[in-house]
Amino acid sequence: MSxxxxxxxxxxxVLLAMAATSSANDHQLTLEQVQRKDGLELGASxxxxxxxxxxxxxxxxxxxERWLDQMPVVRQAQEAIQASRHSGAAIAASPHEWTVTAQxxxxxxxxxxxxxxxxxxLQLERPFRINGKAGLDxxxxxxxxxxxxxxxxxxxHEAALVLAGAWTDTLVAQGNLKVMRExxxxxxxxxxxxxxxxxxxxxxxxxxxxxxxxxxxxxxxVNLAELTLxxxxxxxxxxxxxxxxxxxxxxxxxxxxxxEPAWRTRAISESDELKLAQAELTxxxxxxxxxxxxxxxxxxxxxxxxxxxxxxxxxxxxxMSIPLSGTYREQKMLQALKxxxxxxxxxxxxxxxxxIKLTQRWLDGSGARSRSAIITKNAxxxxxxxxxMQRAYTLGEVDFQAxxxxxxxALDASRQALETRMDVFRSTLEQAIDAHWIWxxxxx
Numbered sequence: 001m002s003x004x005x006x007x008x009x010x011x012x013x014v015l016l017a018m019a020a021t022s023s024a025n026d027h028q029l030t031l032e033q034v035q036r037k038d039g040l041e042l043g044a045s046x047x048x049x050x051x052x053x054x055x056x057x058x059x060x061x062x063x064x065e066r067w068l069d070q071m072p073v074v075r076q077a078q079e080a081i082q083a084s085r086h087s088g089a090a091i092a093a094s095p096h097e098w099t100v101t102a103q104x105x106x107x108x109x110x111x112x113x114x115x116x117x118x119x120x121x122l123q124l125e126r127p128f129r130i131n132g133k134a135g136l137d138x139x140x141x142x143x144x145x146x147x148x149x150x151x152x153x154x155x156x157h158e159a160a161l162v163l164a165g166a167w168t169d170t171l172v173a174q175g176n177l178k179v180m181r182e183x184x185x186x187x188x189x190x191x192x193x194x195x196x197x198x199x200x201x202x203x204x205x206x207x208x209x210x211x212x213x214x215x216x217x218x219x220x221x222v223n224l225a226e227l228t229l230x231x232x233x234x235x236x237x238x239x240x241x242x243x244x245x246x247x248x249x250x251x252x253x254x255x256x257x258x259x260e261p262a263w264r265t266r267a268i269s270e271s272d273e274l275k276l277a278q279a280e281l282t283x284x285x286x287x288x289x290x291x292x293x294x295x296x297x298x299x300x301x302x303x304x305x306x307x308x309x310x311x312x313x314x315x316x317x318x319x320m321s322i323p324l325s326g327t328y329r330e331q332k333m334l335q336a337l338k339x340x341x342x343x344x345x346x347x348x349x350x351x352x353x354x355x356i357k358l359t360q361r362w363l364d365g366s367g368a369r370s371r372s373a374i375i376t377k378n379a380x381x382x383x384x385x386x387x388x389m390q391r392a393y394t395l396g397e398v399d400f401q402a403x404x405x406x407x408x409x410a411l412d413a414s415r416q417a418l419e420t421r422m423d424v425f426r427s428t429l430e431q432a433i434d435a436h437w438i439w440x441x442x443x444x
Contacts, residue, residue: 055428057171057250059243064163064439067240071159077152084148088141094134096127096298107308117309125302125319133298136290143286146279153272153441160433160441166236167245168426173229174247175418180225183411184218186386190407191215193394207400214404250425260362263435267358270436274354277347284343288336295333297323361434365427372420379410379417386410 059067068074101123109115129137191211198208236243258266268274302319389406392398429438436442 055425055432057246058167058429059163059439061439063242064160067163067242068156068159068439071155071162071239073155074152074159077148077155081145081148081152084144088144090141091144092138092141094129094137096129098124098126099302100124101304103306119306119308121304121306121315123302123304123319125300127298127300129298131293131296133290133293136286136293140283140286140290143279143283147276147283150272150276150279154276156441157272157433157436160439161430163240163243164426164429164433166232166239167243168422168429170229170232170236170243170245171247171250171425172418172422173225173232174245175422176415177222177225177229178247179411179414179418180218180222183407183414184215184222186390186407186410187211187215187218190390190403193390194400197394210400210404214407258431258435263362263431264358266435266437267431268354270434270442271354273350274347277343277350281340281343281347284336284340288333288340291329291333291336295325295329297325297329358434361427361430365424365431368420368423368427372424375413375420376417379413382406382410382413 058064069078101121103121103123105119105121107117107119109117191208191214194208194211198205236245299320299322304315304317304319306315307313308315386403386406386409389398389403392403432438433441
């Protein structure tokens with residue numbers, strides 16, 4: 001082989017390798033664009049209409065978004081997005097790299113005037129992806145970002161539920177303390193009435209003792225309610241230091257402006273958990289396609305040159321090596337196909353769990369709303385009845401036991417009214433979060 005011909009062959013092989021690499025990169029960019037388009041279609045919601053959330057006394061969107069972004073679990077998911085982009089780029093680029101091999105040797109001649117010959121050999125080689133592997137790697141790289149984005153959305157959704165739960169628990173504790181203090185004031189007024197009648201000789205010592213015991217019991221319940229409120233506030237502020245819930249800002253809750261079918265459709269389409277399962281299923285399918293394509297091994301092409309025989313001979317050449325596919329690649333392909341079935345089963349499981357959770361969420365909310373009006377009316381009647389019984393006792397028309405019983409019934413009814421009202425508040429807030437109608441959750 002002449003030196004000029006060998007040089008042309010060497011140059012042509014290098015240009016061919018560079019062109020193949022450039023073509024693979026162009027193909028990856030196109031596939032990444034298509035994958036991003038598919039991701040938008042996957043995340044599109046069929047129920048995009050903005051709903052009016054009938055809730056007052058909740059954090060506004062700016063506050064809530066800032067608080068959610070400060071939570072460690074959300075920050076962790078944000079950093080994972082950046083890591084996934086690097087991971088995806090690495091997958092799309094593939095681990096194939098150029099390898100340079102340099103070799104030097106000294107050859108000794110026995111029957112020559114110049115006994116030593118310093119010789120060298122230089123080789124450049126690289127594996128190249130074939131059988132559509134570059135395109136599949138590009139898709140696999142893109143799906144890594146989709147998975148990270150779905151995890152980020154799910155972390156913000158879960159953080160929003162944590163905020164809603166801690167916020168509502170604090171409001172419940174505030175309401176319970178308010179009820180206890182009102183009942184304590186009522187008990188003290190009853191004690192004053194019994195004391196007045198005792199001084200007039202119209203009440204017995206036993207009635208006075210019962211009134212004092214009732215006041216002490218209410219003081220105990222007030223202390224317990226104060227402790228519960230401090231715990232609820234500590235839990236809330238440990239995660240959201242700027243949170244300032246105020247029960248006085250919570251107005252009478254209205255009926256949600258959404259129907260169950262519309263809300264369910266929206267919640268399913270916005271479910272980051274379901275998007276994550278779908279992305280993992282897509283990844284499993286792409287991985288199976290990639291492993292199946294890998295049954296055709298990637299060839300390695302190379303060029304080399306060298307100097308031999310006291311620099312009197314110059315060597316140029318090309319190399320090609322191809323691994324022979326065997327049982328290992330076949331078993332890996334079968335494993336990948338089974339992992340697709342596993343991912344499909346996981347998707348079906350999460351979808352079923354989501355359907356159950358949404359059904360329970362709707363039933364809890366509708367049940368609380370249906371009994372709210374009845375219980376609120378009952379509490380109002382019980383409170384009025386307790387006042388009338390106290391007045392009747394003051395006038396000597398009923399005994400103290402009847403008045404005390406009416407007071408306890410009023411306390412129980414007030415507690416139930418508060419619990420039901422806050423159940424409506426909690427369920428409506430959680431439904432709005434599930435549908436991503438508040439706090440910027442629809443932008444995840």
